[in-house]
Amino acid sequence: MISEPEQLLPGTRRALLHRIAVAQSEGRAPSLVAAVQRQGQVVWSGSRSCVDGHAPDGDTQFRIGSLTKTFTAVLVLRLRDEGLLNLDDPLEKHLPGTDVGDITVHQLLGHSAGLxxxxxxxxxxxxxxxxxxxxxxxxxxxxxxxxxxxxxxxSNPGYTLLGSLVEQVRGMSWEQALRNEILEPLGMHRTSLQPEAPHAGGWAVHPWADVMLPEPAEDLGLMAPAGQLWSTTNDLLRFAAFLMEGDDRVLCADSVEEMRKPSAPTGPGDWQSGYGLGLQLARDGDRTLFGHTGSLPGFLATLWISAEDDVAAVALTNTTAGLAIGEVAAELVGIVAEAEPRVPEPWRPLTESEVDTDLLALTGPWYWGTRANVLRLTPGGGLEIAPMRGAGRGARFVPGGDGTWTGLDGYYAGEILRVVRNDDGSVNHLDLGSFVFTREPYDPAAAVPGGVDASGWRGLGD
Known part of the structure; x- marks a missing residue:
């Protein structure tokens, strides 16, 4: 059982407050609100405002712009999980008459449709x-x-198409599907298409003078699935918890994990960011983040999540430009993760029902040629193979139900691992995508492709 997270230390809270104070001051933002979640619970929130006594709180709505796209992506993946469409389906199959019907649902989700x-x-x-x-x-x-x-x-129009796709397949408005299938189940009662008090007003701040101009807050119509929503830090952290673990009322854990896998080639030299299915991916030092940024005239928003640290941060402000809100949210994650690293759960052995003696006999060293690897048993009858030393081709595998295992990640994602046995039932070698892994380097008793020199290993001749 996971215990409740402890409250942050005073020094950590001070560092978080200092970061948003600097952001609001130097970014000349009318107001800024931010919050941090650890292990699924809000552990800090803070805000700054140019009006004394009127700082926003976790219940104050801001417009979140393109963060809306992540909600639209969840609605599409729900349709896929229900068998109502496939991600490789051409758009024309479900939404005819667009003149771009050959592009696929997957391409639209990952912004690779070329629109x-x-x-x-x-x-x-x-x-x-x-x-x-x-x-x-x-x-x-x-x-x-x-x-x-x-x-x-x-492509913003690409997500308009996805919103129309949801309406066509569901037979209801995008707004109603959003409310029924995401907002209500997750308790996000302060997320809406139109602003609901209390909410911030959107402002443009003059680039060369400390004066402001109100920005219009338009109803985007068909473009709503690309950027319409208003939300709060409290609601967005509820959404973050869902994106971390999944929720079977909305989308299962495997599908939300699928959302954060890179889905399209990045541009030349762009090694620090990517895009999954409705989720942006970013590198912040050694940390991998997923979430989304958002902007509309008068507003900037970011939600970043570090799965490894189990920390999420959201930052919202009501200015058109001038404040790098994405960097602020990333730094809030980093402050907590580095000042108070996640305490790992206690090690516990597998249960008796999880231990298969035949699988246990397969664990230990295996050699691909002369490269040493280690095979380990994982919960649920899975296996994991990894280099014994240094970097290399490692992967996790899940049982296929027929005596084989399928790779989940890394070089061997989707590849099949088989145990090849001798006539007497003893193990000859492991076959992994045609590669032969043996118990000894180039084991002469195993079926090594190309054979093994009969004279065996030798030293340098005199």
Whole structure:
């Protein structure tokens, strides 16, 4: 049983407050609110404001922009898990008449469909959605910027198509599906399409003077699935907990884990970021983060999660530009993870029902040629193979039910591991995607491709 996380130390809380205070001051933001969650529980929150006594709290709504895309992606994956569509399906199969029907659902989710980044016509984020009443108005005439599937190219219209796909397959509005299938089950009662008091107003701050201008808050219409939502730090941390562990009422753990696997090639030289299925991926030093950023005129938002540290941070502000809110949220995660590292759970042995003596006999050293590897038994009848020393090709495997195991990750993801036995039932070797692993380096008794020199190992001749 996982114990409740301890409250943060005073020094950690001071560092978190200092970070957002510097961000609000130097970024010249009217207000900023942030919160941190560890092991699924909120352990810190803080805010700053230019108006004394009116700082926002965890219940104050801000517009979250493209964080909305993650919610849309969850709705699409629910349809996949229910067998109503496949991610490799062409869009035309479920949403005919778009003129881009050959692109796949997977490509839309991962921004590799090659569509334009923005909708044509007046700046869609600052104009009413009524100006774009139909999908052709959202897509425009020049829909193709790149060959589908060949590269990552962020596309807001792409997520409009996904929202329309949800409506077509579900037979209800995107808003109703969102409320029924995500917001209500997760208790996100302060997340909505339109602002609900208390909420922040959106502002533009002059780049060269300390003066402000109010920004419009338009209803985006068909573009809503790409960036419409308003939310709070409390609600977004509930969403973060779901993205960490899954929730069978919404989406299972395997599917939310699938969301954070890279889905499209990155651009040249871009090794620090990527995109999964509705989730942005980023490297912050040695730490891997997943979540999403968001911006609309008057607002900036970021949710970052570190699965390894079991820490999530959300930061929201009501300014159009000038504050690197993504960096702030990443640093909040780092402050907690580094100042108060996660305490691991106590080691516990497998239960008797989890121990298979035949599998236990397979554990230990195995050699691919002369490269030493170790095979370990994992819970649930799984196996894990890893280099005995240094980096190399390691992977986890799950049982296939037919005496084989399938790779989950790494070089051997999707590859099949088989035990090849002699006529007497003893193990000859392991076959992993055609590679032979033997108990001894180039074991002459095993079926090593190319054979083994009969004279055996030798030293340097005199």
């Amino acid at each position: 334009a980044a923005e909708s044509p016509g007046p700046w869609w984020e600052r104009t009413p959605g009524a100006l774009r009443p139909e999908l052709p108005d959202v897509l425009g005439e020049q829909t193709r910027m790149h060959v589908p599937g060949h590269r990552f190219h962020y």
